[in-house]
Amino acid sequence: MGDLIGPRLYSCYNCRNHVALHDDIVSKEFQAQKGRAYLFSHAVNVFTGRKEDRQLMTGMHTVADINCRDCKHVLGWMYVKAYEDSQKYKEGKVVLEKYKIIRENW
16 A cells, blocks of 8 residues: 655745645745745744735735744745735735745655
8 A cells, every 4th residue: 555645735944844735825926025935825833923014016015924933934924904905815815935935745
């Protein structure tokens, strides 16, 4: 009998703490300052930083940095509030920068 393979995961690049499931990706079409990023419906084993307004490519948003719970590295951000109606779908979702996460169980 073959080995059972668990869900495909994303982990923190620094400490390998599991932070998201591949199945929770909403979009792979996001851009961060240093490259591509993925929008997830939610993340685990993380905590949020202070909320602040930022002017992003798609307009003004209230966001909070997302940090790895174990090593404290910033992995991306969470959309707290979108000011434009067309961007409201992002509220409560998490962006993780691709270079700050690694794939596991692939």
